[in-house]
Amino acid sequence: MIDLYFAATPNGLKAKLFLEEAQLPYRIVSVSLSKGEQLKPEFLAISPNNKIPAIIDHAPAGGSEPVKLFESGAILLYLAEKIGRFIPQDVHGRAEVLQWLFWQMAGLGPMAGQIGHFNVYAPEKVPYAIDRYTRETSRLYGVLDRRLADRPFIAGEFSIADIACYPWIVPHEAHGQNLAEFPHLKRWFENMAVRPATLRTYEGVENVYAPKQAISEEERKILFNQGAKVRA
Structure with missing residues (x-):
């Protein structure tokens, strides 16, 4: 347990x-x-x-x-x-997954978290911060969109890289991002959203x-x- x-x-x-x-x-x-x-x-x-x-x-x-x-x-x-x-057992597959897991931890999560904070929780609007973090989050969405252009999942096969990234794309509207601008990311996101485990995970969950x-x-x-x- x-x-x-x-x-x-x-x-x-x-x-x-x-x-x-x-x-x-x-x-x-x-x-x-x-x-x-x-x-x-x-x-x-x-x-x-x-x-x-x-x-x-x-x-x-x-x-x-x-x-x-x-x-x-x-x-x-x-x-x-x-x-x-x-996570793959071979050295190359493992390296692919690990680099995208660390990318999420070091980039996507912190930057998306900052724009989410300034858009939703900040007591007053801070235009510079909003512009700065919206642009950086957009850049990171673009990185993920290009990565997904020729593969169904971030590291080819479904992995902890997908599990790590998906919850940070769910609040894309709060991030000031339009998924229609990222077609490969949008396709991946929609496929992730209908997985049975995803549906169970998000059942009854409040959008923070x-x-x-x-x-x-x-x-x-x-x-x-x-x-x-x-x-x-």
Whole structure:
């Protein structure tokens, strides 16, 4: 059994999507980010970066003590290696998947997250930031569009690269992006959206980047104004 410490952010959904694709037994441990549950000592013992997702694998390979893991990319790689699926075993195929997994972690996620923040959560419009992150996210969408021009999945075969990227394309409207401008990406996205595991993953899930009522000042401090000292 795997405990998934989860909130319905793109990174949280990456881990849930893997578990649904792999059909591994898991249980959700909900973490309310706006209430500061990610700052509790018991969560920090699993995820010292006070971010979701995190997992506890109670049945790791070899029958060792439970494995505690944070960082969505590390979780995807660990789980893929655990079950021997969604990452090729040959050196070239593995390298293809890993470079696109790291591309998502270092580029697509951070840049899309920034434009999502400035478009939806920022208390006031910051034109320079909006233009900067919209353009960079568009560039990254273009990179993915060109990559998908001659293949059905990012690394050829379905892999953790697709699982990592898909949840970051779901909120494309909040990113200020029109998928019609990226036809290969749009085709891949539509094919990913109808996979049974994707449908299960997103059933009943709230879009965290949807326009909503203004968050309270306390919630804003918890979500966006953490410094070096973590409040317990």
